[in-house]
Amino acid sequence: MTLRHCLCFCLILLTVGATATAAEWTPEPVQGTMHPRHEAAFVAVGGKAYLLGGRRLQPVDILDPATGVWTQGATPPVEVHHFQAVVWENKIWLVGAMTGRYPQERALDHIPVYDPATDSWSRGPSLPEHRRRGGAGAVIHEGKLYVVCGIINGHWDGHVAWLDELDLSTGIWRELPDAPRARDHFQAAIVGDKLYAAGGRRSWAARKETFNHVEARVDVYDFKAGIWVTLPSPAGDLPVPRxxxxSIAVGRHLIVAGGESLAQSTAHADNHALDTVTGTWVAWPPFARGRHGSGVIRLGKGLCVASGSGNRGGSPELDSVEMLDLTDLFPIRP
Incomplete structure (x- = not known):
């Protein structure tokens, strides 16, 4: 399935109870320049895909799935990495970000915002001074931005379990109950009315334990009830902690893709799907090339991943794109 063919299909509605089949991720040929990067974001907006941020100052890379061609957008005003990107009013917000060099990167005091329509950057809301951190998860739910967990001092120390809410209509921040455990280097996702925090670790370069403390437990915040729960162990634990x-929601499933850990020097190709109704995991088709520090997006009837790092740590930065056809994993419903 090519990127051109992918855009010809409408987004599908996914049903439940599916298990992985012989479907596989396939490398996709593209044209033009993509800047290899990691600790970045890959986001879909308005029918196009955007690679943003990462180590060093790098321009936005824009992929048009209809043509399979990369073009280049504006460079952000500051180096920005270790964030999760969310889309609000067709603009891309880079939330919970760091800047600077390993291992004591600085948490940004604001949210950089990229506007695809004008190819321009602006300064978004400031974060409360006493709640700034990087490597956090971020989601938007019913007009509010949520920032969860993260680490205060780059990779050095200061991992937190905080949950903060920004009302996007008023600009007012509110502190919510802490998650059951701290984690950083992960992505949050929403399935239904619940926020899922899965994967990640507690980075601790101050003790020379940057990669050691990976987290298997899955914490879930119920927006309606305003409480956290942890999925029962071992069935609810991420099968390969990393x-x-x-992360991305697909129907009632939470997909946790790729990653890095002490278990292997190459980046993980592992992909797992959590059935949020049964609370159990199933292995999904692995990436053709293991990677971490990017994003997985929906394009047409499939999922797409681009760039990231191919080994534990920062290199090699990849310049490849892969697609997974979801119709082999889930039946289509009208």
Whole structure:
């Protein structure tokens, strides 16, 4: 399935109870320049895909799935990495970000915002001074931005379990109950009315334990009840604990993709799907090339991943794109 063919299909509605089949991720040929990067974001907006941020100052890379061609957008005003990107009013917000060099990167005091329509950057809301951190998860739900967990001092120390809410209509921040455990280097996702925090670790370069403390437990925040729960162990635990993961909701399933850990020097190709109704995991088709520190997006009837790091740590930065056809994993419903 090519990127051109992918855009020809409408987004599908996914049903439940599916298990992985012989479907596989396939490398996709593209044209033009993509800047290899990691600790970045890959986001879909308005029918196009955007690679943003990462180590070093790098321009936005824009993929048009209809043509399979990369073009280049504006460079952000500051180096920005270790964030999760969310889309609000067709603009891309880079939330919970760091800047600077390993291992004591600085948490940004604001949210950089990229506007695809004008190819321009602006300064978004400031974060409360006493709640700033990087490597956090971020989601938007019913007009509010949620920032969960993260680490205060780059990779050095200061991992937190905080949950903060920004009302996007008033600009007012509110502190919510802490998650059951701290984690950083992960991505949050929403399935239904619940926020899922899965994967990640507690980075601790101050003790020379940057990669050691990966988190298997899955914490869930119920927006309606305003409480956290942890999925029962071992059935609800992430089957292969790892950080630098990429998360996306697919129907009632939470997908946790890729990652890095002490278990292997190469980045994980592992992909797992959590059935949020049964609370159990199933292995999904692995990436053709293991990677961490990017994003997985929906394009047409499939999922797409681009860039990231191919080994534990920062290199090699990849310049490849892969697609997974979801119709082999889930039946289509009208």
């Amino acid at each position: 950080a630098g993961t990429m």
